Amino acid sequence: MSLYLEFIHNVALLVALSTLYSLIARHWRNSLLWPRLVTGLLFGIVAGVGMNLPLHYAPGIIYDGRSIILTLAGLFAGAGGAGVAALIAGAYRFFLGGIGVWAGLATIVGCALVGLGARRLCKNRPESMNLFALYALGLVSHLVMLACQLFLPWPVGVAAIARIWLPVMLIFPLATLVLGQLMINEQRRIITERELGESEEKFSKAFRLSPLLFSITTQAEGRFVDVNQVFSEFTGYARDELLGRTTTEMQFWADPDGRAQMLERLRTQGRVTGLEMPTRLRSGELRQLLFAAEAITLQGEACLLSVSVDISQRLQSEAALKQARDFAENLIATANVIFVELDSSGAVVRLNAAAEEITGYRQSELQGHNWFLTLVPKKSYPYVWEEFTKITERGLFPKVFENPILTKSGAEHYIVWQNKLLHNADGELHTISFGIDITERRQAEEELRQLAAELELRVAQRTAELFEANQELQSFVYSVSHDLRAPLRAISGFAEIIGRRHRQNLNPEGQHYFDNIIEASQRMGELITDLLTYSRLGREGVPARLVDLSGLMAEVLAGFERESDQAEIIVQPVLPVVWGTSTLLFQIFVNLLDNALKYHCREGVVRIEVRAGASSAGWSVIEVADNGLGIAPELQDKIFNLFQRLHNRDDYPGTGIGLAMVKKAAALLGGSVGVKSEPGQGSVFWVRLPTKSPEERIKGGMA
Amino acid sequence: MKKKAMILLVEDERMDIELTLDAFRETRLDNEVHVVQTGEEALDYLFGRGRFQDRVYAPLPDFILLDIKLPGISGLDVLQTIKQTPKLKRIPVIILTSSKEQQDRITSYDNGVNSYLVKPITFSGFLEVVESLCEYWLTLNINAPNDD
Incomplete structure (x- = not known):
């Protein structure tokens, strides 16, 4: 009877142990050593106490719950805890003494080791063990305990085993199971509690710190139960202003059905995700929010936890992006510019309508095909491909690039390209090229070039013809004048x-007519002489040189000896040195003087002055001024023309060749002539002549 | 007594011949003018060929008045032949032409012409030319010694 009483004592002790354990286990952390040591201490002490409540089997042979305690110490407290427990229990058993000391100590160590082994097997998580595993542990540890009885003196040990094995194996494993399960439950409860606490902490931190808008409202009225700082900042209301008020009161939903929609979703789908709703801020501004919400129960009331994010900006930028993309797409599609996108291998990704039109291919026909192999003529392929690889491999862009393409119909078109490198959505490098068909322009240019060349050729031909005609005309004039001389x-x-x-044989009328013949033939003689002189000008081929006009003028004047009696001819003593031939210069001044003498006024002395005019670099001007009739402005251009006469021949005889000769001679020398005159005011004829050779003039840059 | 001067006039233009001969007549100088009308004839005369074989009938002239523009062989060709022929080259040759062309003048002088005159337009001009010519070439000028 006392054996059963002792057993109940032991059970009570073990229950007490499990309660104490739960107190310590709360402080268990994987990183801390002291709770394990304390646990070991507790187990050791309880094992010691248990030894004072033994089941007395025989004098010196006592059995108690220490095998269970140490097994569980190994399982729950690990090596440190089990070591402490085994040490205390072992020391106490040793202190008790008796013949069972060694068997007792062996039991202590053996059971602790079995517990540790089980801990190892369940990967340090005893709470994961089920009832069977615990029972199996109890069986193993008590088989070990029975085996330890062999440390008793022979044959006491065997006898003891024979005596106790049945009660031990019936009761002790079950006790191990019960106590272990109690402790496991405790452990599980502690873990659950701890996890709950952690999850609550996590939630409250998320609620507080999240950049998302958190709010909890009651489902029934939409009354704010809690909001986070972000929510209050976003709406513009302080937390205190919101709590206890309803969303309707705050006019939170811009859409009056907002709340209803949210609840409807919650009802049908169990939760709300991806719901976009416009909301109103304190400032009255509307913002689009993206909601996710779930039902939670707070203090027995059905609430709604909603998390939302402001997507107004995102929507705006998305809209802007879409607009930009649409714009670009439309531009590409409708622009009358060829657009081609190629990947880095040269395969066609896409092209626009203009490109389809010019190539004759549909986009679908070209997609994936190498642009260059399909469309570039063989002769141009090498340099075009090289240019393309320069772009894709080295990023080198020609400013513009021109190449022919072969269309589907076999026609060749010239396209001028501008290229750009872009990364597509997948990050691959693509080239986009814009091209303009310049075939017509090139043809036009080519035609223009040909026309220009033709024109040039024709001009050259015509010039040669004109030159020839002019030569012919000159020699014609010459031969005609010459041949006219013989009959004349x-x-x-x-x-x-x-x-x-x-003459005396003619009557007066005959004599008069005869005189007319003489006069006419004389005039004709003058005309022919002048014409011959005119046409001979410049044909002499005498090379030009520097000629001193002072000396030349003396020679000219010598020819006017007779006329100079009736006229006052003043020649400036020093005249310039000019570049020319003396024949031409002679003709110029002879004719100018002749002209000045011829067209004098009826009364008064004829005054003629030869002087140097204003000179410029490389040029000299010589003036021949007279006090003669003068020339009306509208006639001044004409007087240098061949055969141009202003006066009746009977009044002022002349051939109309003199001034033409002056003009031609001056032009042959590279110079020019002109006149400044007023009718009745006399005339000033001027000749502008070069003072340097044409080569020097060109070198000096003078015109 | 000095023998009659002999002048060869090479001229194709009938009227010019008449004017020249009239001028010679007018000057009343004691000379004989032989007229040939082509270059070929002139050379025949000078070389004593064909109808000019008889030197009595066709003696070598004291000077030659030579026109340039002649049908066939031109006056310049005739001049060249004369000046290249040893027994003729010392006979004074006077070009009497209507050409003032530089090229004609150059060619004439290069071929050894003794004088170059341009035909006057008037008869008095002709008179002046003929008078001067005769005075100069027949009186003042001393001819080269004759080979004969």
Whole structure:
């Protein structure tokens, strides 16, 4: 009977142990050593106490719950705790003494080791063990305990085993199971509590710190139960202003059905996700929020926990992005510019309508095909491909690039390209190229070039023809004038002979007509002489040189000896040195002087002045001024033309060749002539002549 | 007594011949003018060929008045031949032409012409030319010694 009483004592002790354990286990952390040591201490002490409540089997042979305690110490407290427990229990058993000391100590150590082994097997998580595992542990540890009885003196040990094995194996494993389960439950409860606490902490931290808008409202009225700082900042209301008020009161939903929609979703789908709703801020501004919400129960009331984010900006930028993309797409699609996108291998990604039109291919026909192999003519392929690889491999862009493409119909078109490198959505490098068809422009240019060349050729031909015609005309004029001389000579020669020998045989009328013949033939002689001189000008081929006009003018004046009696001719003593031939210069001044003498006024002394005019670099101007008739402005251009006469021949005889000769001679020398005159005010004829050779003039840059 | 001067006039233009001959007549100088009308004839005369074989009938002239523009062989060709022929080259040759062309003048002088005159337009001009020519070439100028 006392054996059963002792057993109940032991059970009570073990229950007390599990309660004490739960107190310590709360402080268990993987990183802390002291709770394990304290646990070991507790187990050791309880094992010691248990030894005072033994089941007395025989004198010196006592059995108690220490095997269970140490097994569980190994399982729950690990090596440190089990070591402490085994030490205390072992020391106490040793202190008790008796013949069972060694068996008792062996039991202590053996059970602790079995517990540690089980701990190892369940990977240090005893709470994961089920009832069977615990029972199996109890069986193993008590088999070990029975085996330890062999440390008793022979044959006491065997006898003891024979005596106790049945009660031990029936009761002790079950006790191990019960006590272990109690402790496991305790442990599980502690863990659950701790996890709950952690999860609450996590939630409250998330609630507080999240950049998202958190709010908890009652489902029934939409009354704010809690909001986070972000929510209050976002709405513009202080937390205290919101709590206890309803969303309707705050006019939170811009859409009057907002709340209803949210609840409807919650009802049908169990939760709300991805719901976009406009909300109103304190400032009245509307913002689009993206909601997620779930039902929670707070203090028995059905509430709604909603998390939301302001997507107004995102929507705006998305809209802007879409607009930009649409704009670009439309531009590409409708622009009359060829657009082609190629990947880095040269395969066609896409092209626009203009590109389809010019190539004759649909986009679908070209997609994935190498642009260059398909569309670039063989002869151009190498350099075009090289240019493309320069772009893709080295990022080198030609400013513009021109190449021919072969269309589907086989026609060749010239396209001028501008290229750009872009990364597509997948981060691959693509080239986009814009091209303009310049085939027509090139053709036009080519035609223009040909026309220009033709024109040039024609101009050259025409110039040559003109030159030839001019030459012909000159020699024609020359031969005509020349050949006219022979008959003229005959006319005037024989007329003169008649005049000498036979004039008296004519009556007065005959004599008058005869005189007319003489006069006409004389005039014709002058005309022919002047014409010959004119056409001969410049044909002499005498090279030009520097000529001193002072000396030349003296020679010219010598020819006017007779006329200078009736006229006052003043020549500036020093005249410039000019570049020319003396023949041409002679003609210029002879004719200018002749002209000045011829067209004098009826009364008064003829005054002629030859002087140097204003000179410029490389040029000299010589003026021949007279006090003669003068020339009306509208006639001043004409007087240098061949055969141009302003006066009746009977009043002022002349051939109309003199000034033309001046003009031609001056032009042959590279110079020019002109006149400043007023009718009745006399005239100033000027000649502008070069003072340097044409080569020097070109070198000096003078015009 | 000095023998009659002999002048060869090479001229194709009939009227010029008449004017020249009239001028010679008018000056009343004691000379004989032989007229040939082509270059070929002139050379025949000078070389004593064909109808000019008889030197009595066609003696070598004291000077030659030579026109440039002649049908066939030109006056300049005739001049060249004369000046290249040893027994003719010392006979004074006077070009009497209507050409003032530089090229003609150059060619004439290069070929050894003795004088270059331009035909006057008037008869009095002709008179002056003929008078001067005769005075100069027949009176003042001393001819080169004759080979004959």
